[in-house]
Amino acid sequence: MLETLNWIERYFDEVTDAVFIFQEDHLLVSNQLAKNLQQELDLDPNYLAQVADASVKQKLAPTDDCFKCEIRSLMKDISIPITLAEDQPHPLSYFLIYHVIDTDNHVFSLTLKSRDIIERMDQLAQQRQLNQYVNRAHEEERKKISSDLHDSIAQGVYSAIMGVRRLREESLSADEIDELSQIIERELNDTLTEVKGMALDIRPSVLDNFGLLSALKVLAQRSQENSGVTVTVIGKADTDRLSSNVQSVLYRIAQESIHNALKHAEANEITILLVSHDHFINLEIIDDGVGFDVPAHRKFNGRSLGLMNMNERVKSLNGSFGIKSSPGNGTTVTAKFPVVGA
Template identity: 70%
Template sequence: MATAQHWIEHYFDEASDAIYLFQEDTLLVSNKLAQDLQDELHFAPNYLVQVADAAVKQKFAPTDDCFSCSIRSMMHEISIPITLANDKRHPLNYFLIYHVIDVPTKVFSLTLKSRGTIDRMDEMAEQRQLSRYVSEAQEKERKNISEDLHDSIAQSMYSAIMGVRRLAKDSLSPTETEELTAGIEKQLNDTLEEVKGMALDIRPSVLDNFGLIPALRVLAERSEEATGITTTVSGSAKTDVLSAETQNVLYRIAQEAIHNALKHAEPHEIDLLLVSHNHFITLEIMDDGKGFEVPKHQEFNGRSMGLMNMNERVKALNGAFSIKSEPGNGTMVTVKFPVAL
């Protein structure tokens, strides 16, 4: 038990946050970081109590100054933004965490947590959430490819094999042989086209061989052929100044934006515009579909996962991503990447 108490005291004293324990207005104990911070910034611990008390009164509006009454009317923990060393060149931004430990004895703690640390923790949590999403999206794509291979490609190949076996074993007339041969050839050609289509969806060779604009034109042509919806590509941006990774991201965003428009917007026309400016290159994907309310689709959900993925891909390469849309007024997806002159 004594050993456990020792480790608890050691953990408290070496904590990475400044911690103060109070009973009413009396400081009971503080850890090393709290003492160092107090000595460096020359403030009284009771100043933190006053800040916390003012925040509690403002948030919960107690009817009197009774500490116990305030405690009864509030949650057991509240977070309060606070800035220390305002008079210095680099003020220190914290969250003051007010935590009730024991109501009858009026004991509570005040903990100073760096806002920068909390922001980094939030970023890490968001990154973990995004990683889970990316993993789920990859698994979904693998499942789709597997189903396509099994349900379409494999079945077509099996049917062709059975036709070849029939040619080898059955006694067919010249006319029957010709008809069966023609059927097998057509089936294999259709399967070949389907495999080529899958390969283009996964990674278009034209992007590697000829660059971004030709790849976007092929994407637009395939989309128009499949759906009948006019899809155009314009602009003469010099994409050779972009890295291969950036060009790939721009292509994927165009692919995802076209997919979203066809799936959700019921457009009559989709336009892609790729333009060079002095310091950046911009890709805009515009449709004249039914549009949507952007704020409702900025969180993780089934419909907006592709949008979130696009945004994160662009941010990872120091680009800017935006979506403008209103119900009845279509949608415009804009991506901007800086370029070196």
């Protein structure tokens, strides 16, 4: 038992948060970090207790000074933003966590947690979640490419091989040879078209050779021909100062947005706006489809996977990303990037 108490005491002293334990207004005990803060900042623990007491009264029972009242006893923890050393060059931002330990004996703890550390932890947790989304998106893209290669490309090549084998092994008339040769040629042409389409989806050469605006126009034309939906590109943006990565991301955003509009939105018209300003470039993809409830799609699903992937790609290049939509009012996807050298 004594050894267990020693372990608890060691943990209490070594924990990375400053902890003060009070009974009524009297400080009973504090850990080492709390003592260090008291010395370094000339911090009065009773000041923290007064801040906590004021917050408790404000949040739970503004007109009741009873510590043991029922509504207060139901609320075990309260988080209070607080700044210490405000008169110093580098003020310290904390969350003051009020926690009831023993209501009957009026015992409570106050814990100072660094807001910077909490925010970094939140950012790391969010980053891990976004990485999971992105990895899932990349895996889905690889599965789609694999499926296309197997179901379309491989089948077309196999069919052509079988045709060539017939030419070699069977005794065919001149007319049969001519007919079979035409079939093989059509099969190979169709396969070549499929390969070119896949190459355009993965990385369009026009993006490298002629820039983002030309690539968007080619994308719009292909999408319109394949779907029958009107897809228009408007803009006279100068994309020369955009990095290759930014141009690729903007292209992917347009591609994903068009895909979503055709697959989910039942759109009749899609407009792509690309506008450059002195200090930034702005891309908007607007559709007149059925729209959707944006908050409801923040949870993981087929559509949100693509949206999360787009958002993460934009953030990684210091851009901003937004989606505006509501049921019956279409959808607008926006991406904005600063222009290098502007």
